[in-house]
Amino acid sequence: MNQGAFLTPDGCRFCVWAPYRSRCELSLVDPTQRIYPMEKDGAGYWTVTVPEAKPGWLYQYRLDGEKELPDPASRCQPRGVHGPSEIIDPSFPWTDRSWSGLALPDYVLYELHVGTYTPEGSFAAILPRLPELRQLGIRAIEIMPVAQFPGRRNWGYDGVYPFAVQTSYGGIAGLKTLVNACHTAGLAVVLDVVYNHLGPEGNYLSQFGPYFTENYRTPWGPAVNFDDADSDEVRGYFLQNAHTWFAEFHIDALRLDAIHAIHDESAFPFLEELALRTRQWERELDRPLLLFAETDRNDPRLVRPRPGGNGLPAQWCDDFHHALHGLLTGEKQGYYADFGGVTDLAKAFSQGYVLDGRYSPYRRRRHGAPPDGVGREQFVVFAQNHDQVGNRAHGDRLSSILDFSSRKLAAASLLFSDFLPLLFMGEEYGEPRPFPYFVDHEDPELLEAVRNGRKREFAAFHDAAGDDIPDPAAEATFFSAVLQWERRHAGSHGVLWEFYRELLILRERVLRHIPLDAREDSCEADEKTGLLRLRRNKGEARVEGFFNFSRQPRSIRIDPDLPTIEKIFDTEEARWMGEGSTGPSRLEPGSLLSLAARSAVFYARGIDSA
Structure with missing residues (x-):
């Protein structure tokens, strides 16, 4: 009911x-x-x-x-x-009847936080920016959680009213207006929802019924009751919530936060039921509806079809980020200890999971399973996202820890992959401001617990002194995260914006339609030189990507049987503030290709027929 x-x-x-x-x-x-x-x-x-x-x-x-x-x-x-x-009147003057939705392979995601994306911190303030996002090549915005949370400043994962839309953002009418405008602009909308826990302040669910169970523990306390006594009605509550976003708000997809914290040992797990119901709602609403699961378990059963799998359409893939980030930064703390050089990144390019059953030094056990039978379009990958930026001690972005060439290389790696790419707001122009963790709880004891918890977390990562972490409750911490959108076309920021735009055009026109070669040698890596080579083939069409992750110039001998191919993109061109291209405009069989440090170059032939 x-x-x-x-x-x-x-x-x-x-x-x-x-x-x-x-x-x-x-x-x-x-x-x-x-x-x-x-x-x-x-x-x-x-x-x-x-x-x-x-x-x-x-x-x-x-x-x-x-x-x-x-x-x-x-x-x-x-x-x-x-x-x-x-009491709310749900009626709204929708004008998006011509919107037919977006198929899974077409997603190019842009994650944003409503409160810091604009100085106003509202749904309405996002509207003027939609045309430029579409011009950049974005196909969907992914909104961090908007369920009502305490105060005005929060990442959104402390929401306590799953059906209510944060009033300080603009409430229900504001969100519907944004979705309607996105569809008019040709953008899908993904909403981040949290079904694994509720925040601590204002959470009254347990006063009404057995919404939680002590059978499992999560980082936030007792788990949501998805399989204990009276769990049918609890599941119904969250299924009603998902349907509300799809049917009433015209949301196109839900990003399911931390599904590894959804504990459910029943024969028909909640996630499987949600996936099945979503297919039913898709038929009723006559447009594509998707679910993106966030998890670090590297369990392919999540996205394998029923029976045998949970039938979720897609999942986030942390391993691609970890392999790329570790390679570019050299960081080895925490989970980066599981990732090495270019060989791991080549494996990530090939199948998404790097940890596919191999030993994890960070976890001190084997982790994951081979993603056999899982399509590359079922993985969402990224060079940055809210977690990987915001869960650093100071919320520092790649723009603060990598040079310009390395950031271009990160973008080229992300967008040359066969997976669904996700950009984190501001990444496209190198936003220098951080994205630290922030809250606005009223309870002083809770605030102190949050502060101490952050200190313990970063002590485990060994990358910050506890007292040096920005106070998550301070208003200044929140304001430090507000984007400087006006920078996006100035100087190197404008160059980077155009760089992303050009790569997204190339991805849409060429790369998405020519898959990575299915052969084992489609991804070649040389740990000694830091070189990575990727091959794409479809019929007569061929694309070759050469990446140099070393900080030294490198050369690679081209196969004698490789047909002549033309250069289509080079990160070292002068227009990208490079030192000048060292690769020839045409790559001949048996020739020597020189690559500048931290650079990438793409060559192709027959792409017009792809």
Whole structure:
């Protein structure tokens, strides 16, 4: 049964699940103070319809005649996470009927945080930037979580009302306006949702029912109850949430946060049920609907079809990032200890997973499994994202730790891959500002716990003194993350923006249609020289990518049987602020190709027929 406050021809219908409460009453808070008894059914749902209730009215639920609490399925919390819920009229003047959605292989993702993407920190302020994102070559924006969280400053993973849209961002109307505008601009919308936990402040779910179980523990406390007693209704709550985003908000895809923290040992796991229901909703709504799972388990069963797999369409692939980042930065702390040189990156290019059952020094055990039968378009890869930037001690981006040539090489590596690429906001022009972790909790004890937790986390990574970490509760920490969008076309920032744009055009026109060669030698790596070579073939079409990850110029002898191919892209060209191309415009069989330090060059033939 759907929970929440719903407008009907008979008035507003209220429904809440509280199976072990002996009494539940609706308390209208504003504009009139009135109490309405609710009726309970056999599954523990309490309902009442109030003919006079209108949009904008505030309400709470009174449990067992005692404390009044907000609606667990609240659509709006105008007075914050501890205040009453608001009745919302869901109607909206949609104009996106011509939008037919985006197929999985077409996704080029751009992850953004609403609060720091613009100085205004709102959905409305994003609207003027959409045409330029489309011009860059982005096909979908991925919005970090917007479920109502405490205060005004938060990454979004401390949300406590999964159905409510953060009021400081613009609420339900603001999000719908953004989605509508994205579709008009030819952009899909991916929404980051958190089904593995709720934040600590304002989380009243356990007051209503067994939403959590002590059978498993997560970094955030007891796990969400997906397989214990009474879990059917808990699963229904989150399935209703997913359907709401797809059907009411016209969201195209959901990014499922940290699904490895969704503990479910049932024969029909929640993730599998969600994937199956999404296919059903896809038919009902007549447009593609996707799920992107975030996990570090390297378990291909997630994206393998049913039966035998969970049937999720795609997942994030951390290994590509770790291999690329470790190679470019030389960092070895934490999980980077599992990754070495160009051989690991070549393996990442070939199959996504580097840890495919091999031993992980970081975990001190074998990790992962071979992704046999998994398509490359089922992996989302990145050189940066909110986690890999924000979970560094100072939230420093690649622009702060790599030189310009190395950042170009990172972009070329990302966009030459066969996977779905994701850019993190500002990456495309080398945003210098950091993206540190920030919160705005009201509870001082909770804030101190967050501070201490961050210190312990970075002590384990050995890359920062605990006292040197930016205070996550300080307003200045939040403001330090706001993008300097005006830089995007100035100096080297403008060069990098055009560099990304050119690579995205090349990817769309050529690379996406010519897959990496299926042969084992399609990815060749030389640890001694730091050289990496990738081959793409389709019929008569051929593309060769040569990468030099060394800090010294290198040369490579071309196969004598390689047909003559023409240069199509070179990171060292003067227009990209390089030192000048050392590669010839035409690559002849048996010739010697010279590569500048930290550079890449692509050659091709027959691409017009691909």
